[in-house]
Amino acid sequence: xxxxxxPLEPGPNTISGQKGLRIPFFILLVxxxxxxxxxxxxxxxxxxxxxxxxxxxxxxxxxxxxxxPEVVEDLKVKLGTNHPPLIQYEEWILSLAQLDFGTxxxxxxxxxxxxxxxxxxxxxLAVAGMLxxxxxxxxxxxxxxxxxxxxxxxxxxxxxxxxxxxPSFWLxxxxxxxxxxxxxxxxxxxxxxxxxxxxxxxxxxxxRGAVLLRLVRTAMIEELGKEYIITARSKGLPELAVRxxxxxxxxxxxxxxxxxxxxxxxxGGAIVLExxxxxxxxxxxxxxxxxxxxxxxxxxGTLFIAAVFSLVNFLVDLLYSLVNPxxxxx
Amino acid sequence: xxxRIRRKRQKIQKLFLFTSTVYLCFLLFAAFxxxxxxxxxxxxxxxxxxxxxxxxxxxILGTDDLGRDIWSRIVYGTRPLLIIGTISVGIALAxxxxxxxxxxxxxxxVDSFIMLLMDGILSFPTVLLAITVVSVLGYGLxxxxxxxxxxxxxxxxxxxxxxxxxxxxxxxVESSRALGTSFPMILLRHVLPNMMPDIIAQSTVTFALVVxxxxxxxxxxxxxxxxxxxxxxxxKESRNFLYQAxxxxxxxxxALAATVFSFNYLGDYLSEQLxxxx
Numbered sequence: 001x002x003x004x005x006x007p008l009e010p011g012p013n014t015i016s017g018q019k020g021l022r023i024p025f026f027i028l029l030v031x032x033x034x035x036x037x038x039x040x041x042x043x044x045x046x047x048x049x050x051x052x053x054x055x056x057x058x059x060x061x062x063x064x065x066x067x068x069p070e071v072v073e074d075l076k077v078k079l080g081t082n083h084p085p086l087i088q089y090e091e092w093i094l095s096l097a098q099l100d101f102g103t104x105x106x107x108x109x110x111x112x113x114x115x116x117x118x119x120x121x122x123x124x125l126a127v128a129g130m131l132x133x134x135x136x137x138x139x140x141x142x143x144x145x146x147x148x149x150x151x152x153x154x155x156x157x158x159x160x161x162x163x164x165x166x167p168s169f170w171l172x173x174x175x176x177x178x179x180x181x182x183x184x185x186x187x188x189x190x191x192x193x194x195x196x197x198x199x200x201x202x203x204x205x206x207x208r209g210a211v212l213l214r215l216v217r218t219a220m221i222e223e224l225g226k227e228y229i230i231t232a233r234s235k236g237l238p239e240l241a242v243r244x245x246x247x248x249x250x251x252x253x254x255x256x257x258x259x260x261x262x263x264x265x266x267x268g269g270a271i272v273l274e275x276x277x278x279x280x281x282x283x284x285x286x287x288x289x290x291x292x293x294x295x296x297x298x299x300x301g302t303l304f305i306a307a308v309f310s311l312v313n314f315l316v317d318l319l320y321s322l323v324n325p326x327x328x329x330x
Numbered sequence: 331x332x333x334r335i336r337r338k339r340q341k342i343q344k345l346f347l348f349t350s351t352v353y354l355c356f357l358l359f360a361a362f363x364x365x366x367x368x369x370x371x372x373x374x375x376x377x378x379x380x381x382x383x384x385x386x387x388x389x390i391l392g393t394d395d396l397g398r399d400i401w402s403r404i405v406y407g408t409r410p411l412l413i414i415g416t417i418s419v420g421i422a423l424a425x426x427x428x429x430x431x432x433x434x435x436x437x438x439x440v441d442s443f444i445m446l447l448m449d450g451i452l453s454f455p456t457v458l459l460a461i462t463v464v465s466v467l468g469y470g471l472x473x474x475x476x477x478x479x480x481x482x483x484x485x486x487x488x489x490x491x492x493x494x495x496x497x498x499x500x501x502x503v504e505s506s507r508a509l510g511t512s513f514p515m516i517l518l519r520h521v522l523p524n525m526m527p528d529i530i531a532q533s534t535v536t537f538a539l540v541v542x543x544x545x546x547x548x549x550x551x552x553x554x555x556x557x558x559x560x561x562x563x564x565x566k567e568s569r570n571f572l573y574q575a576x577x578x579x580x581x582x583x584x585a586l587a588a589t590v591f592s593f594n595y596l597g598d599y600l601s602e603q604l605x606x607x608x
């Protein structure tokens with residue numbers, strides 16, 4: 001029997017109602033890489049502006065305004081701020097290109113070494129937090145979408161509204177209060193076993209999970225209303241397969257992109273949570289550097305986190321266009 | 331059944347809206363009339379009444395490790411909170427309007443340059459950038475206010491730029507230009523009023539963010555300095571007394587969460603109401 005095109009099935013060009021030129025993945029890769037490179041140049045520029053131009057001379061900030069002039073001169077040479085700003089900028093970018101982040105004023109160790117020692121903990125905290133957020137958002141979001149306008153849905157709505165409002169650092173304290181003080185299941189102070197990451201990642205995850213929940217719900221409702229779902233149903237596919245193999249897969253695409261962007265906020269949130277849970281991560285390194293006026297460490301740490309943040313966004317962007325060719329239109 | 335539940339949802343939304351509005355009115359009242367609401371001084375220490383649990387000896391929410399009344403500290407904490415929020419959002423809004431209108435109206439190199447700068451700022455986690463700015467400006471309330479204002483400029487700049495661009499291409503603007511209206515007048519009469527709803531909604535949501543980040547910075551010891559009352563600072567002080575005085579950690583956080591909730595909810599509501607098309 002000759003196949004008759006179903007009126008319910010979308011034609012080749014009707015996806016999202018857009019007709020466009022598909023760009024080969026390679027060109028897209030080049031384009032996004034150029035953009036990443038530009039951002040990577042931009043980040044040190046912002047840091048340079050904030051840390052060296054706003055305060056006048058960082059040597060004065062480090063030494064204190066009433067320090068004797070010879071100490072300040074000494075520091076200027078050490079920090080490289082005895083040159084005019086443009087030359088400083090040039091020198092700094094060149095040393096960054098060689099991955100030279102300078103040496104700490106306190107411990108005299110290379111800043112990059114200090115950062116790389118602390119970074120794994122911060123990264124694992126952010127990843128665990130993101131995992132937690134997805135574990136909350138996806139099941140609850142799907143339930144809200146599938147059982148729209150039921151108790152599930154409105155429970156999800158209340159949860160997300162409240163979850164968004166809970167500052168993660170306060171949530172951290174409350175979790176400590178319940179699960180370390182009242183019922184001592186988890187340790188009160190830091191360490192580096194995975195056990196120590198449980199509470200902080202929940203604290204990070206609930207807040208972001210509440211944001212993602214809404215997204216999952218909206219995306220899922222949108223997908224479930226599309227024509228291919230009707231086709232799949234009329235083919236006689238079981239409802240579970242329609243929901244999870246068809247709709248959820250497509251709904252997750254935008255969600256994962258936003259999750260990627262949220263990852264940067266996770267890094268920021270991790271800085272504060274490390275302080276609450278006494279975890280020796282990058283956040284504590286930067287914070288103690290702020291208190292000790294260890295200028296190169298503040299500079300290097302900020303730069304490093306921003307670079308990781310941009311890199312993650314780049315990768316997510318790339319991954320998204322790889323798995324979803326519809327995006328590759330120019 | 332479904333209709334009933336949908337009504338229930340609307341009821342919940344109304345309840346949320348009502349609670350948020352009432353709470354924000356309370357905040358305003360507490361900020362202007364702190365002395366009417368607070369029975370004790372927020373800063374004077376009373377070591378004979380240290381770590382009193384809630385509802386003892388006339389202390390509704392108990393006292394902290396220095397014998398200061400927690401309720402009074404929360405009430406007095408509203409003033410710096412609202413001041414920081416208002417000024418920071420004001421700085422961000424002013425900067426964002428300037429940058430956004432410049433970028434949107436001039437286009438070309440100016441546009442690319444400004445947006446590149448804004449993207450540069452956006453490529454830092456907000457808390458981190460605020461910490462960095464505070465590290466050079468010095469710790470304290472004023473510095474944090476400026477830092478947060480700067481950090482949120484790009485959010486407004488992007489919004490204003492997009493709005494400016496789209497408004498300037500609309501028919502009524504072109505007719506107005508054809509009638510000989512000057513460019514600044516077009517901005518003032520047509521572009522700005524039309525973007526007000528989005529700006530108001532965005533400001534409300536940004537206010538909530540500013541409040542949280544200010545509390546985080548005070549918690550880290552970079553914002554409000556002791557003995558001034560600040561919710562973030564109170565949470566920082568509570569960290570060492572989790573065993574003896576859990577109430578020190580609970581109440582300031584509840585106040586903070588309620589503030590964030592109210593501003594967020596109001597922001598959502600405003601953007602829904604002021605933008606009926608969406």
